[in-house]
Amino acid sequence: MTFPIERVRSAFPALAITDGGEARIYLDNPAGTQVPQHVVDAISSCLIGSNANLGGYFPTSLAAGSVVDDAHQAMADFLGARSADEIIIGANMTSLTFHLARSICRDFKPGDEILLTRMDHEGNVAPWLTIAEDLGLVVKWLPFDTETWQVEPDALEAALSDRTRLIALNYASNLTGSINDVKALTAMAKAAGALVFIDAVQLAPHRSIDVQDIGCDFLACSSYKFFGPHLGIIWGSTEVLRNLPAYKCRCVGEELMGKFETGTPQIELLAGLTATVDYYAWLGKQIGGDGSRRAQILAAFDAAHAYERPLAGQLIEGLLSIPDVTIHGITNLNRIDHRVPTVSFSYNGHKPAFVSKALSDQNIFIWDGHNYALEVVRQLGIPEDEGIVRIGIAHYNTEDEVDRALECLAAIGK
Numbered sequence: 001m002t003f004p005i006e007r008v009r010s011a012f013p014a015l016a017i018t019d020g021g022e023a024r025i026y027l028d029n030p031a032g033t034q035v036p037q038h039v040v041d042a043i044s045s046c047l048i049g050s051n052a053n054l055g056g057y058f059p060t061s062l063a064a065g066s067v068v069d070d071a072h073q074a075m076a077d078f079l080g081a082r083s084a085d086e087i088i089i090g091a092n093m094t095s096l097t098f099h100l101a102r103s104i105c106r107d108f109k110p111g112d113e114i115l116l117t118r119m120d121h122e123g124n125v126a127p128w129l130t131i132a133e134d135l136g137l138v139v140k141w142l143p144f145d146t147e148t149w150q151v152e153p154d155a156l157e158a159a160l161s162d163r164t165r166l167i168a169l170n171y172a173s174n175l176t177g178s179i180n181d182v183k184a185l186t187a188m189a190k191a192a193g194a195l196v197f198i199d200a201v202q203l204a205p206h207r208s209i210d211v212q213d214i215g216c217d218f219l220a221c222s223s224y225k226f227f228g229p230h231l232g233i234i235w236g237s238t239e240v241l242r243n244l245p246a247y248k249c250r251c252v253g254e255e256l257m258g259k260f261e262t263g264t265p266q267i268e269l270l271a272g273l274t275a276t277v278d279y280y281a282w283l284g285k286q287i288g289g290d291g292s293r294r295a296q297i298l299a300a301f302d303a304a305h306a307y308e309r310p311l312a313g314q315l316i317e318g319l320l321s322i323p324d325v326t327i328h329g330i331t332n333l334n335r336i337d338h339r340v341p342t343v344s345f346s347y348n349g350h351k352p353a354f355v356s357k358a359l360s361d362q363n364i365f366i367w368d369g370h371n372y373a374l375e376v377v378r379q380l381g382i383p384e385d386e387g388i389v390r391i392g393i394a395h396y397n398t399e400d401e402v403d404r405a406l407e408c409l410a411a412i413g414k
């Protein structure tokens with residue numbers, strides 16, 4: 001079944017906006033995506049019809065309670081969780097990780113070891129570095145391999161010890177785009193008795209996630225990267241969450257849902273979050289997916305991945321054909337399934353900010369800088385104050401948009 005790109009595009013009102021007659025080309029997706037009208041409507045109708053705090057007997061409060069429950073269930077379906085109780089929703093991935101790191105590491109002892117990677121975004125580095133400093137933990141770093149662009153099992157094997165308490169690992173890099181074999185790495189870390197915290201922020205817009213299959217303890221994502229509102233979500237396994245102490249108000253109970261969510265939730269955004277998951281279910285139905293919401297989500301991801309794959313190939317081949325461009329990540333198209341379509345590169349002779357601005361001048365939105373992948377640029381020896389140029393495809397982009405970006409990039413060198 002062909003991907004219904006026209007129907008998809010018409011679901012996103014932002015894609016039709018022009019500036020001075022010039023269409024907007026959104027290739028800034030790794031930092032945030034546009035949202036379907038249905039998500040906008042869910043947020044505004046929540047603010048109109050369900051706008052109250054939680055716990056009352058009146059209709060607006062009861063409706064707000066349902067909004068919160070529904071969002072947790074939606075994310076449980078999205079991530080393949082066993083129950084909505086395993087879902088923690090908050091402002092964004094980084095804040096939630098800082099918050100949860102305190103609970104996760106509370107009983108760690110000075111000299112206990114945590115493993116971080118050189119491939120991760122600061123959101124999965126700084127919270128652990130901070131708590132390590134507070135508690136006297138030892139931080140060990142796993143490099144990524146610059147041939148495979150992944151964290152290799154050998155590197156993990158060498159770093160594990162009987163003091164390893166936790167590994168914080170990304171599913172896909174927000175700079176190189178490469179995907180780690182998180183299932184295999186999780187199995188190794190679990191066998192050594194460590195907890196596994198996975199940052200799936202960059203993977204979540206592109207591939208389906210099955211937390212039970214991975215076997216990790218925690219997995220984080222952010223819905224504004226997958227066509228939703230600005231929220232962060234952490235899944236934690238029931239067994240681990242139940243035993244974790246929570247930093248919470250005294251009047252909040254020990255029931256899992258809410259235990260790690262401090263204060264009043266962003267209720268209207270949670271309404272948008274459910275609508276975001278339902279967007280995937282809608283997409284799944286468009287391409288013949290059937291059955292439960294989870295089944296439709298999986299069908300949507302299969303179709304979106306099949307649609308994105310050639311676009312990623314077109315982008316990579318196009319970039320490789322421009323003299324002076326060096327891609328930092330997988331370029332072998334036989335290995336394209338080991339990456340998400342987030343492609344970073346240097347353009348010899350042209351500063352990243354110059355390239356990014358040149359494309360912005362043509363209404364093509366892309367990024368430059370280190371994009372918070374500080375450790376990645378350090379390992380690659382790229383100047384931190386300059387970073388790279390980054391183009392990221394989402395499943396609402398088209399071949400014409402990728403061509404247009406490539407033309408503009410080629411023109412810079414002429």
Ligand SMILES: Cc1ncc(COP(=O)(O)O)c(C=O)c1O
Nearest residue numbers: 092093094121123174201202222
């Ligand atoms: C891989 C990765 N992890 C974490 C984050 C941080 O997410 P948030 O903005 O929700 O804190 C980002 C944001 O770009 C990211 O790309």
